[in-house]
Amino acid sequence: MNNEVIIDYKIIQESPSEFPSFTFCNINPFDVLNENTTGLYILDTLRKNSIPSYLKINTGEKAIDLVEKASSILKASVVANKTLSEDYVKKLGFSLETMIISCYYDNKECNTSDFYYFRDSEFGNCYTFNWITDNTNMYRKSYETSKTGNAPFSDCKKSVDSSTQIDSLYLKLTLNISKYSKILCYEICVQYELIIPRCGCGDPSVPLVDKMLLICSNLSSLECVKNVREKVKNLGEFCEKYCPSECDSLIYTNIMSLSAYPSVYYTNILRFQSNVVEKFNPIFSFNPTSFDLRKKREIETSNKNGMPYIVNDGSNYWNSPTPPTPEQVKSSVLSVSVFYDDLNYVSIEEKPAINLETLFGLIGGQFGLYIGASFLTFLEIVEFIINVSIEIYRLKKSTFKTNKVVKVVEKESEPITDTRINDSIPNKE
Template sequence: MESLGFGIDEMLIECSYSRVGCGSDDFEHTISPEFGNCYTFNSGRLRNGTRVSLKKSFFPGIKMGLSLTLSTGTSPTTMKTEGIILFIHNASTKPSSNIDFIDLTTGHSTNIAVKQEYTIKLPRPYSNCAGPSLKSSYNTALFKKTLSLFGKYQQKSCLNLCYYEYIKQRCDCYFPDMYGIKYSEACNLNDTTLDCINRFFNQYINSNEPLKCFDLCPEECETISYDYQISQAKFPTQFYFSNFLEPLYPDLETFEIGKQSTLAVNIFFNDIMITVIEDTKKKTFQQLLAEVGGFLGLCLGASFLTTVELAEILVKIIFLIKEKKTNDKSTSPKM
């Protein structure tokens, strides 16, 4: 199947990671029903499927990340735009083709500075999020299918899958950009199928179905996200084209063709530190007991002191009355 599309051998011109060269064998190959060949760098697998250790980055900066020079080919494209679609994601997750992507345009070198953020939320009873230890609490078919397809649960993937399942039940096929489906399950985008998809999409967004999806797709307790800072410059220069690209790629006959069919991208950490946002319990059960106990102790202590003081006053009143009676007897006249 890979040979039927535009492959990594034709696409990859230059590759380096942390100043060390890399090649087409370092990319894992997958098939997207919508885009065709997709290649993942540092997924934990090589192109032939062999498992390898994940590469690590210990320093920030443009020279310590992944640098790629890519070709989009010189043949005319039938797509609406020309370039490369890039996804940046954690190795434990798989991207969805319609969210979290970056368009790389030909004729430009794109620098993407990445900062990683890790969010940890408290599970039940503090929230309704789905934690790693609470998978058994969510037994919906949608939750299980999201885990099965993507390896790690993400609410956004589950919500997308919920919509795709809604269309599947009514149009008898999956939308082509759904991850993990077989070609036999993908919709043929003819007029009849497109009419079915559009009709039920309008019905979907104007109904309570999206709210039902939120009930079936809880928020995840642990989230890894990335913030990007993107900048661009024109690529290639006349000097780079004449001395490096043109001698190696004869199909790039002129400088203009080179600009229209090549691009470069540098992906690197802007800061090697990871921002961690973690929910904490405002009060533990032990702290609550201690506070309740202290409050009760204060109340009981105050009540006991008040009782003692009242008793003391009563005793003094009794002694005063007796003393007064004794004084009255001693001063009464004798007959």
């Protein structure tokens, strides 16, 4: 049975528009120059997996394959090691202060409290600007542009409270860790339907729904995960029946433009800025080939927003810092501007073609139509019988009059005998 819907399509102009959330990470999940523990962790993890700290390419090998193997081991080990504290894991990656030189929103300087921290299995420490939370402390969108109806028009689920016993396990697990996402539900489904049964452990890139789950963290198990994912061409074939569509979705149309930054003029200004100089003169020097981990300086930060603009430890090293070269600035500094090209947005809403009010209206109309039609039909039959009766009566009455006239005429047409004439004629006999 098809459940028809009415699509309400609107173009809405909103000013000022709500600013979307913006997340950024470092492509390298480990920062070895600002925490001495990071370098030691990397060396120890590589050593346990028989991977040399200095990768040497043998005949027939590719550098990218060796780097990917070492990288996958390091990333997976962070997720698999349940003994690592949250603070320790956070120190392995880049801090917000290390990554940001400056931030402005609506011509106002950003505060560190405007950023929300979370850890990604691929990129390590990530930070979201304009993170919005609801009363469940879960991320929610600023506004919605698409909304589906309830069952039977949709089997979507918004929260744990709306789930039922007949819902799939993967749908419930998805709702337990975030707002429902079909893609995330697919990932959890593939994890438990394919990866764990075949590899005996879980993919470290899939969000954890069970803290006791064994995570793949060695070369053989990670290779198994890779092979399983390569063989799965269509996730919907396995997981479509477990993962319904989202109730609400917000889709941004992204247009990206690039240009060289910074300019030559601004580079010569930026490279001498104190917090930029500091970022190019890290606290530690790390040399994995000789296991040299040497502390270079102590720093103290003093800034209302927590950004390290004033650094002074009294050492000769920091009294004569080395500014970065223009080439270093241009290859390491990125400026990102996020803005709306248009303040209009499209709202697409699906509504049931027949709701409760419409249903009652249709039933009442049909009921009235049938009742009215039946009564009129009955009257038509009665009218027909009356008309037939009248015609029969008229026909009978007309026949009776005709017969009477005929009899009268026949009686009057009999021959008349004049007795007087007959009596006057003599009898010849």
